[in-house]
Amino acid sequence: xxxxxxxxxxxxxxxxxxxxxxxxxxxxxxxxxxxxxxxxxxxxxxxxxxxxxxxxxxxxxxxxxxxxxxxxxxxxxxxxxxxxxxxxxxxxxxxxxxxxxxxxxxxxxxxxxxxxxxxxxxxxxxxxxxxxxxxxxxxxxxxxxxxxxxxxxxxxxxxxxxxxxxxxxxxxxxxxxxxxxxxxxxxxxxxxxxxxxxxxxxxxxxxxxxxxxxxxxxxxxxxxxxxxxxxxxxxxxxxxxxxxxxxxxxxxxxxxxxxxxxxxxxxxxxxxxxxxxxxxxxxxxxxxxxxxxxxxxxxxxxxxxxxxxxxxxxxxxxxxxxxxxxxxxxxxxxxxxxxxxxxxxxxxxxxxxxxxxxxxxxxxxxxxxxxxxxxxxxxxxxxxxxxxxxxxxxxxxxxxxxxxxxxxxxxxxxxxxxxxxxxxxxxxxxxxxxxxxxxxxxxxxxxxxxxxxxxxxxxxxxxxxxxxxxxxxxxxxxxxxxxxxxxxxxxxxxxxxxxxxxxxxxxxxxxxxxxxxxxxxxxxxxxxxxxxxxxxxxxxxxxxxxxxxxxxxxxxxxxxxxxxxxxxxxxxxxxxxxxxxxxxxxxxxxxxxxxxxxxxxxxxxxxxxxxxxxxxxxxxxxxxxxxxxxxxxxxxxxxxxxxxxxxxxxxxxxxxxxxxxxxxxxxxxxxxxxxxxxxxxxxxxxxxxxxxxxxxxxxxxxxxxxxxxxxxxxxxxxxxxxxxxxxxxxxxxxxxxxxxxxxxxxxxxxxxxxxxxxxxxxxxxxxxxxxxxxxxxxxxxxxxxxxxxxxxxxxxxxxxxxxxxxxxxxxxxxxxxxxxxxxxxxxxxxxxxxxxxxxxxxxxxxxxxxxxxxxxxxxxxxxxxxxxxxxxxxxxxxxxx
Amino acid sequence: xxxxxxxxxxxxxxxxxxxxxxxxxxxxxxxxxxxxxxxxxxxxxxxxxxxxxxxxxxxxxxxxxxxxxxxxxxxxxxxxxxxxxxxxxxxxxxxxxxxxxxxxxxxxxx
Numbered sequence: 001x002x003x004x005x006x007x008x009x010x011x012x013x014x015x016x017x018x019x020x021x022x023x024x025x026x027x028x029x030x031x032x033x034x035x036x037x038x039x040x041x042x043x044x045x046x047x048x049x050x051x052x053x054x055x056x057x058x059x060x061x062x063x064x065x066x067x068x069x070x071x072x073x074x075x076x077x078x079x080x081x082x083x084x085x086x087x088x089x090x091x092x093x094x095x096x097x098x099x100x101x102x103x104x105x106x107x108x109x110x111x112x113x114x115x116x117x118x119x120x121x122x123x124x125x126x127x128x129x130x131x132x133x134x135x136x137x138x139x140x141x142x143x144x145x146x147x148x149x150x151x152x153x154x155x156x157x158x159x160x161x162x163x164x165x166x167x168x169x170x171x172x173x174x175x176x177x178x179x180x181x182x183x184x185x186x187x188x189x190x191x192x193x194x195x196x197x198x199x200x201x202x203x204x205x206x207x208x209x210x211x212x213x214x215x216x217x218x219x220x221x222x223x224x225x226x227x228x229x230x231x232x233x234x235x236x237x238x239x240x241x242x243x244x245x246x247x248x249x250x251x252x253x254x255x256x257x258x259x260x261x262x263x264x265x266x267x268x269x270x271x272x273x274x275x276x277x278x279x280x281x282x283x284x285x286x287x288x289x290x291x292x293x294x295x296x297x298x299x300x301x302x303x304x305x306x307x308x309x310x311x312x313x314x315x316x317x318x319x320x321x322x323x324x325x326x327x328x329x330x331x332x333x334x335x336x337x338x339x340x341x342x343x344x345x346x347x348x349x350x351x352x353x354x355x356x357x358x359x360x361x362x363x364x365x366x367x368x369x370x371x372x373x374x375x376x377x378x379x380x381x382x383x384x385x386x387x388x389x390x391x392x393x394x395x396x397x398x399x400x401x402x403x404x405x406x407x408x409x410x411x412x413x414x415x416x417x418x419x420x421x422x423x424x425x426x427x428x429x430x431x432x433x434x435x436x437x438x439x440x441x442x443x444x445x446x447x448x449x450x451x452x453x454x455x456x457x458x459x460x461x462x463x464x465x466x467x468x469x470x471x472x473x474x475x476x477x478x479x480x481x482x483x484x485x486x487x488x489x490x491x492x493x494x495x496x497x498x499x500x501x502x503x504x505x506x507x508x509x510x511x512x513x514x515x516x517x518x519x520x521x522x523x524x525x526x527x528x529x530x531x532x533x534x535x536x537x538x539x540x541x542x543x544x545x546x547x548x549x550x551x552x553x554x555x556x557x558x559x560x561x562x563x564x565x566x567x568x569x570x571x572x573x574x575x576x577x578x579x580x581x582x583x584x585x586x587x588x589x590x591x592x593x594x595x596x597x598x599x600x601x602x603x604x605x606x607x608x609x610x611x612x613x614x615x616x617x618x619x620x621x622x623x624x625x626x627x628x629x630x631x632x633x634x635x636x637x638x639x640x641x642x643x644x645x646x647x648x649x650x651x652x653x654x655x656x657x658x659x660x661x662x663x664x665x666x667x668x669x670x671x672x673x674x675x676x677x678x679x680x681x682x683x684x685x686x687x688x689x690x691x692x693x694x695x696x697x698x699x700x701x702x703x704x705x706x707x708x709x710x711x712x713x714x715x716x717x718x719x720x721x722x723x724x725x726x727x728x729x730x731x732x733x734x735x736x737x738x739x740x741x742x743x744x745x746x747x748x749x750x751x752x753x754x755x756x757x758x759x760x761x762x763x764x765x766x767x768x769x770x771x772x773x774x775x776x777x778x779x780x781x782x783x784x785x786x787x788x789x790x791x792x793x794x795x796x797x798x799x800x801x802x803x804x805x806x807x808x809x810x811x812x813x814x815x816x817x818x819x820x821x822x823x824x825x826x827x828x829x830x831x832x833x834x835x836x837x838x839x840x841x842x843x844x845x846x847x848x849x850x851x852x853x854x855x856x857x858x859x860x861x862x863x864x865x866x867x868x869x870x871x872x873x874x875x876x877x878x879x880x881x
Numbered sequence: 882x883x884x885x886x887x888x889x890x891x892x893x894x895x896x897x898x899x900x901x902x903x904x905x906x907x908x909x910x911x912x913x914x915x916x917x918x919x920x921x922x923x924x925x926x927x928x929x930x931x932x933x934x935x936x937x938x939x940x941x942x943x944x945x946x947x948x949x950x951x952x953x954x955x956x957x958x959x960x961x962x963x964x965x966x967x968x969x970x971x972x973x974x975x976x977x978x979x980x981x982x983x984x985x986x987x988x989x990x991x
Contacts (some may be wrong), residue, residue: 026955026957027908027931027957028931030907030908030909030955030957031908033954034909056928057926060927063927063928063932064931066928066932067931067932068933070933071935071939072930623951
């Protein structure tokens with residue numbers, strides 16, 4: 001009874017399988033021989049004796065099978081046998097195996113790639129110690145959730161909240177210019193309270209995090225990538241001094257490779273104690289203000305405290321603060337979630353987008369499965385004789401079913417492996433889409449263990465899905481037909497064969513996909529035709545942030561003017577100017593403005609521009625003048641766009657009128673045509689351009705300044721020329737975001753391009769698979785009815801008539817599929833309303849053209865088999881079979 | 882022991898063990914002996930005999946050994962092992978319990 005002898009028995013059987021089988025055969029056969037001898041002894045002839053024994057007892061092969069089933073580990077060895085048998089079968093039909101695996105691999109790869117996004121943005125926890133107790137905290141302000149904290153509020157919470165073993169705060173993005181060896185570079189990091197690393201519990205690559213007394217010391221923890229590429233992975237970096245924006249900092253540690261900050265979206269490369277913020281980013285910190293929300297807060301739950309308890313305590317504290325500071329904290333509250341969750345404001349949109357993509361990818365896989373099921377059915381009906389013979393020899397239906405399922409699972413797993421390989425490539429391709437944002441984002445994707453697990457599960461599900469129905473049908477053949485070589489699956493009087501149902505659902509699903517594809521392609525087309533209001537070609541740009549090198553406002557203006565003169569003088573340059581933010585960078589600054597005299601208010605996008613800016617970007621000035629060399633001390637002037645004039649001055653001439661906002665009053669000196677400000681898809685917004693020379697002192701840009709160059713010749717040599725000019729003025733300035741306006745626009749098309757590409761691929765894939773499926777079904781139909789066609793032709797049917805017969809059958813299936821397909825598409829495309837540019841989800845053109853297009857492809861898929869049917873020689877067709 | 886098939890399987894095991902208690906036998910011998918002793922009430926064909934023999938051998942209650950006889954086919958003879966003997970005692974006791982219980986139930990019914 002004990003385990004060891006059993007294991008020994010299993011092992012023996014596995015290792016000496018042939019010997020064990022031979023012994024079993026000897027034993028069972030010996031029994032029969034004895035019986036036969038006995039009958040002979042009773043006077044029967046040998047033939048009669050054998051017949052009697054056969055009638056009397058279960059046949060030997062079946063006895064042996066029963067013995068095998070009775071043994072321990074029977075399931076294991078029969079699985080091994082099934083797998084072996086399956087591999088042999090598949091080797092005999094390599095084309096079928098290859099096509100199946102390839103089809104499934106495409107479907108599975110689509111899902112793995114999309115799921116890698118889900119895994120990355122929804123499921124992944126930050127690479128910190130015990131991520132489940134690290135919480136990101138937000139404030140609710142006047143009922144609106146998810147703001148940062150003011151410094152006093154953070155300190156109050158830190159002092160009073162008992163649910164947390166520690167609460168830290170940090171300033172999310174600190175740009176510095178990094179000097180030293182090599183070209184200067186702008187790098188983004190974070191400034192955090194000194195308990196930040198104690199809370200995060202990181203396994204540091206080198207050295208240590210901040211200690212409690214380092215809040216105001218110039219120390220720095222480097223990100224792994226920065227350490228690798230900027231410092232050559234120097235193992236003795238700790239204790240060395242590096243310069244950040246011209247100030248010396250002592251390196252105390254290197255963060256682990258995966259750590260780029262707690263929120264998993266921003267891509268940060270260094271961490272300094274928060275006390276350094278005033279040197280690195282003047283005017284950022286306000287330690288006394290309760291209305292200035294500038295720090296991000298994380299807390300580590302005390303062990304044993306549940307989230308519910310913590311939430312209850314925070315509610316109590318919020319009420320206490322509201323009472324103590326009614327001016328700033330009234331109606332305030334707190335909310336938290338696991339650190340590294342998606343930003344709460346964007347979560348719903350991102351989840352929606354991912355859900356839509358997952359749905360569509362699953363649709364592709366379903367089409368692939370239907371296709372494979374159909375092929376499998378066709379291939380299996382070629383094996384009906386084999387099945388009938390096996391049944392006649394005593395295999396049970398269960399055996400056949402298991403055998404067929406083993407085959408389909410093997411194929412599916414093969415498809416899964418290839419699918420993972422494809423998705424490795426696909427995730428890299430996806431990561432190449434650059435999201436337009438002025439701050440560094442880490443949107444890298446990878447195939448992690450969750451993706452592998454998902455893919456594995458999906459492969460198994462796909463294998464069962466496409467294997468089960470055919471296996472069921474094939475394991476119930478009509479034996480008498482099968483042994484005669486006839487069609488065992490043809491059940492008389494069946495209008496809806498399994499294959500027809502499969503192909504109809506396939507065509508319907510691909511119609512849904514194609515409608516989505518059509519919409520997104522129209523959207524991409526519209527997006528790239530959107531009038532952006534400035535010229536997209538012949539402009540080159542480059543950014544610098546002189547503030548990081550300690551430039552004063554005056555010095556920055558002098559520098560930019562000098563640079564403008566030098567660059568304009570370069571050969572091939574038509575004009576050059578500068579701004580604080582290139583349009584379509586995903587948002588910059590906006591504020592409420594008020595028009596004097598008319599009483600209108602509006603929220604206005606704010607830009608700063610240098611002389612000749614509109615000439616350089618190619619936006620026509622329709623009234624007044626461009627910026628010239630405004631004096632910083634002179635009366636402040638502004639240029640507005642048409643939308644601004646319309647909104648605040650009801651289309652009256654605004655030149656000479658005055659507007660105010662942010663406590664400053666400007667006189668309008670010009671009106672320019674509208675341009676897109678933040679995103680391509682936005683409605684036109686009112687924009688106010690301020691003179692950079694006049695406003696830079698009071699309101700410096702956080703993301704640096706860009707010089708824009710309009711050129712007549714190629715931009716390649718120009719890039720290095722402009723770079724040289726910048727560095728001849730100041731070799732320590734870091735240059736970033738260098739590129740042409742065309743490249744910038746391509747990034748701005750991020751969403752329509754991403755969606756268009758994904759849906760283009762998915763739609764094409766679905767269409768291809770459905771067409772192949774229809775072709776396969778029609779082809780099969782033709783070969784099954786070769787005899788009938790032969791008879792028709794022999795009786796004088798016209799070739800055209802035969803061809804029409806085939807095409808009519810195929811198109812009927814297509815037509816039947818179009819109805820549920822359109823209904824499905826109508827429902828699904830509604831989901832996409834928010835991500836389409838200039839197309840309604842129920843766009844008439846798309847819904848009219850796509851079914852026609854599908855019908856055309858279906859026609860082609862039927863026409864080829866119909867040709868084969870029509871070209872049948874009546875005599876040969878009659879002799880067929 | 883709730884399903885009748887398991888009860889039958891248990892009965893078959895008991896029959897085989899008991900038959901081997903009297904001495905080693907090969908397959909046909911066991912089948913013949915059971916038929917004789919039960920006067921034809923139980924006919925154990927190869928379809929149930931061999932799976933049972935292999936199952937019992939796997940549990941270590943019986944042991945099969947090939948014996949060669951000059952001029953004859955080699956046969957596999959089964960012997961009861963020590964643990965098989967213990968199992969037999971146990972099963973006999975169980976069987977008696979079941980029997981008594983069944984008798985009581987039947988007596989009650991009348």
